[in-house]
Amino acid sequence: MATSDISAIYDRYASRAYALALHITRDRNVAAEILEEIFVKIGNGSLVPDPSRGTFEAWLFRTIRDKAIEHRQAQSPVSRVGTNDVTPRTLVEEAFFGGLCAAELSRAHALPEEEVRRRLCTGMAELRTQFLSTAVK
Secondary structure, three states, rough: OOOHHHHHHHHHHHHHHHHHHHHHHHHHHHHHHHHHHHHHHHHHHHOOOOOHHHHHHHHHHHHHHHHHHHHHHHOOOOOOOOOOOOHHHHHHHHHHHHOOOOOHHHEEEEEHHHHHHHHHHHHHHHHHHHHHOOOOO
């Protein structure tokens, strides 16, 4: 990929990609390292988006998210035990930003997996409603 192409891509997406990595890792240095690693690999052609899996932007943010989750899980596996008053929003955030499945959330919060799935569905429905109410028409 030409230097000007990667520069344009970096200028367009870097700040949001960094914010996502930072939100997941909670470490500025690690977030910057993830961003650098991904963009260097895109630039040298060792990381190529798959057009069949969506837009470049969606692929990029999924790649950043996956790398940040991978790093966070290597550093500190989920060990927090929550309470039964965990909100649907909390579960959706932990599922997305933490890369946790329902079984892992169930163990982390000492909730039955069926209850976690119910709360995840509720949280996703609330999120969908929120997006629809703010969508540009």
